[in-house]
Amino acid sequence: xxxxxxxxxxQPVAFDDGQMILDAARAAGxxxxxxxxxxxxxxxxxxxxxxxxxxxxHVSACATPARAGAxxxxxxxxxxxxxxxxxxxxxxxxxxFCPACEKSGNCQLQAMAYDLxxxxxxxxxxxxxxxxxxxxxxxLLDFNRCIYCELCVRxxxxxxxxxVFALTGRGIxxxxxxxxxxxxxxxxxxxxxxxxxxxxxxxxILKKRVGFAVPIGxxxxxxxxxxxxxxxxxxxxx
Amino acid sequence: MSDELETAANRQSLRRVAIDPxxxxxxxxxxxxxxxxAGQVHEARLHIVEFRxxxxxIEGRPYWEVPVMVQRLCGICPVSHHxxxxxxxxxxxxxxPVTATADKMRRLxxxxxxxxxxxxxxxxxxxxxxxxxFDAPVVQRNIAGVIAAHPDIARQGVGLRRFGQQVxxxxxxxxxxxxxxxxxxxxRHLAPADRDALRAEADTMVAWSQAAVALVRxxxxxxxxxxxxxxxxxxxxxxxxxxxxxMDLYDGQLRLRGADGxxxxxxxxxxxxxxxxxxxxxxxxxxxxxxxxxMGPEAGWYKVGPLARVQNCDFxxxxxxxxxxxxxxxxxxxxLQHAPLAYHWARMIEMLHAAEVIRDMLPxxxxxxxxxxxxxxxxxxxxxxxxxxxxxxxxxYWVGDDDLVRWCNLIVSTTHNNEAMNRAxxxxxxxxxxxxxxxxxxxxxxxxxxxAYDPCLSCATHALGKMPLVVTVRDARGACVDRRVRGA
Numbered sequence: 001x002x003x004x005x006x007x008x009x010x011q012p013v014a015f016d017d018g019q020m021i022l023d024a025a026r027a028a029g030x031x032x033x034x035x036x037x038x039x040x041x042x043x044x045x046x047x048x049x050x051x052x053x054x055x056x057x058h059v060s061a062c063a064t065p066a067r068a069g070a071x072x073x074x075x076x077x078x079x080x081x082x083x084x085x086x087x088x089x090x091x092x093x094x095x096x097f098c099p100a101c102e103k104s105g106n107c108q109l110q111a112m113a114y115d116l117x118x119x120x121x122x123x124x125x126x127x128x129x130x131x132x133x134x135x136x137x138x139x140l141l142d143f144n145r146c147i148y149c150e151l152c153v154r155x156x157x158x159x160x161x162x163x164v165f166a167l168t169g170r171g172i173x174x175x176x177x178x179x180x181x182x183x184x185x186x187x188x189x190x191x192x193x194x195x196x197x198x199x200x201x202x203x204x205i206l207k208k209r210v211g212f213a214v215p216i217g218x219x220x221x222x223x224x225x226x227x228x229x230x231x232x233x234x235x236x237x238x
Numbered sequence: 239m240s241d242e243l244e245t246a247a248n249r250q251s252l253r254r255v256a257i258d259p260x261x262x263x264x265x266x267x268x269x270x271x272x273x274x275x276a277g278q279v280h281e282a283r284l285h286i287v288e289f290r291x292x293x294x295x296i297e298g299r300p301y302w303e304v305p306v307m308v309q310r311l312c313g314i315c316p317v318s319h320h321x322x323x324x325x326x327x328x329x330x331x332x333x334x335p336v337t338a339t340a341d342k343m344r345r346l347x348x349x350x351x352x353x354x355x356x357x358x359x360x361x362x363x364x365x366x367x368x369x370x371x372f373d374a375p376v377v378q379r380n381i382a383g384v385i386a387a388h389p390d391i392a393r394q395g396v397g398l399r400r401f402g403q404q405v406x407x408x409x410x411x412x413x414x415x416x417x418x419x420x421x422x423x424x425x426r427h428l429a430p431a432d433r434d435a436l437r438a439e440a441d442t443m444v445a446w447s448q449a450a451v452a453l454v455r456x457x458x459x460x461x462x463x464x465x466x467x468x469x470x471x472x473x474x475x476x477x478x479x480x481x482x483x484x485m486d487l488y489d490g491q492l493r494l495r496g497a498d499g500x501x502x503x504x505x506x507x508x509x510x511x512x513x514x515x516x517x518x519x520x521x522x523x524x525x526x527x528x529x530x531x532x533m534g535p536e537a538g539w540y541k542v543g544p545l546a547r548v549q550n551c552d553f554x555x556x557x558x559x560x561x562x563x564x565x566x567x568x569x570x571x572x573x574l575q576h577a578p579l580a581y582h583w584a585r586m587i588e589m590l591h592a593a594e595v596i597r598d599m600l601p602x603x604x605x606x607x608x609x610x611x612x613x614x615x616x617x618x619x620x621x622x623x624x625x626x627x628x629x630x631x632x633x634x635y636w637v638g639d640d641d642l643v644r645w646c647n648l649i650v651s652t653t654h655n656n657e658a659m660n661r662a663x664x665x666x667x668x669x670x671x672x673x674x675x676x677x678x679x680x681x682x683x684x685x686x687x688x689x690a691y692d693p694c695l696s697c698a699t700h701a702l703g704k705m706p707l708v709v710t711v712r713d714a715r716g717a718c719v720d721r722r723v724r725g726a
Contacts, residue, residue, distance in 0.1 A: 099415065100307035131298065134640035140300055208641055209331075211302030212417045213611075215425045 103203030105219025326622030332614025354402025361395025542629030
């Protein structure tokens with residue numbers, strides 16, 4: 001018996017029972033933008049970049065089960081405009097200065113902004129005051145660029161078994177902290193070999209003293225756009 | 239968030255920009271002329287009221303970010319800041335000396351920067367004043383006017399700048415704000431295709447640079463009374479020179495030559511600059527006034543930049559530029575030249591030198607292959623000194639064990655020339671101010687004197703217009719006698 005299908009932007013996508021829209025689309029080679037979603041973890045639903053329109057409602061594709069016959073709108077002017085607005089909000093909430101950022105070219109937030117043709121920050125910058133944590137000998141934490149995807153929190157807890165990171169505060173006061181009495185990374189059992197050390201999609205968790213060793217222009221998203229590199233066949237090559 | 243633009247049709251591409259009263263005067267040269275009881279100009283003050291505060295941005299940031307971040311200080315000479323920072327941080331990572339490849343790539347980048355910046359300064363910014371006269375109408379006195387009246391000169395000027403930018407792009411990765419110099423070395427080689435493309439044009443650039451020197455010499459010969467005296471203020475001259483006395487714009491030791499030509503201080507190691515120089519503060523300007531410490535503020539101020547470098551070195555190590563240096567030194571009575579307009583002549587000699595250096599370096603195999611990075615024992619601090627297009631540039635960093643910059647100090651070329659620029663403005667005002675009202679002619683002359691040292695006060699706003707300038711005249715009791723504001 002053939003698998004059930006739903007329509008993604010008018011094209012049929014087959015899915016398995018219980019599969020989320022984003023998972024099914026990826027398996028069928030169809031890209032839906034996402035920042036906090038990661039194949040190693042359950043859906044998180046916080047960044048909302050995977051927003052799609054199903055039966056008139058705007059839902060997170062990573063956390064909405066596919067249903068047979070559903071009509072899902074993703075790559076449309078309306079939905080992409082909503083994603084751009086979400087990106088514009090992320091860019092002004094933190095301190096994202098791409099021109100002097102060592103993650104430039106390897107950053108998913110920046111690559112997503114290029115992909116979705118975001119041309120200005122639009123909203124007023126918050127300019128939050130977030131000192132860096134340079135206490136660890138191998139890894140620098142630059143909280144200025146955090147987008148609260150919790151990938152480091154989840155990787156440290158579920159893959160490294162350490163719980164080095166956590167989000168604290170609520171609403172606009174939410175922020176990333178280090179789980180130590182002192183609040184310093186050096187006072188945890190964090191290691192540069194941890195899964196959490198390599199998972200940050202933006203420029204918060206950085207290997208020290210590397211910086212601009214790889215020239216701008218030869219970096220991950222300089223070679224190919226995010227919507228290609230984020231798909232299963234190329235994932236991990238960057 | 240405010241919602242006033244949220245009804246626009248295409249609101250996602252709109253950006254809110256707040257213009258407060260301070261940002262509206264950004265880029266204006268502000269000058270106060272102080273009169274004595276007899277109504278003569280007693281003092282001229284060039285106020286630098288823009289506070290850049292870059293040192294504060296950098297403190298607390300990781301050191302490897304600094305060469306990329308600090309170059310945002312300037313859109314005309316970012317390469318100089320990029321390289322001065324990298325040179326300073328080479329000491330921090332123990333990479334002294336850097337590899338041959340890193341040294342040559344950086345030098346090539348730097349001489350590309352000298353070439354493009356000097357071409358911009360002379361052809362785009364200064365040549366309209368010199369070719370059409372200080373009082374020519376503003377509609378003509380700009381680079382578009384030069385293109386119309388002197389197409390060959392303009393074409394070569396634009397071409398020289400373009401070539402310099404291509405050298406920068408090939409070495410730094412981008413024409414502006416590249417990222418190639420990193421603490422300890424360089425992150426790329428020169429691509430053979432880029433090298434070949436540059437080599438194909440290198441001889442033409444040398445020839446055009448020679449023509450540019452000849453043009454300045456013609457201008458001097460045509461009106462020596464103006465070129466030799468306008469705004470002239472004798473002073474000491476400071477620059478880096480190579481150990482053998484040669485001109486070297488990338489590295490060397492500090493030399494100070496007195497106004498009469500005697501070498502006053504020589505072979506001063508650049509990392510001792512803090513003992514050598516003291517920066518005085520005056521309440522009416524954010525820009526400090528450096529002087530040679532043991533000579534005191536009255537006798538110890540100096541000029542930097544092309545005029546200092548061409549007269550401070552014993553020789554220029556490329557033949558065409560050296561011949562022009564000799565002609566420059568033999569000009570007039572053979573003494574040192576101190577007139578601001580002589581800066582442009584010296585500037586073109588340096589541009590010729592840069593063109594020769596680039597042409598001679600390009601075939602070097604170390605550029606296209608070889609080890610790029612060096613490393614050694616860590617140090618807590620580093621000083622990087624380089625001769626930027628407009629003069630000696632000093633970067634100094636202290637870096638903590640946690641890799642964050644604890645403290646930094648930047649002394650830029652314009653700061654070294656602060657006293658000289660103030661005195662040049664006074665000189666011009668004394669000559670041309672009638673004691674009562676400010677005229678357009680005087681504003682033009684003040685503008686020309688400032689621009690001979692530095693185009694950066696007005697930065698990009700002047701490229702196709704006139705320098706925004708505010709001049710105020712105050713009498714001996716401090717009352718405002720006249721004030722004239724000219725917008726961009």
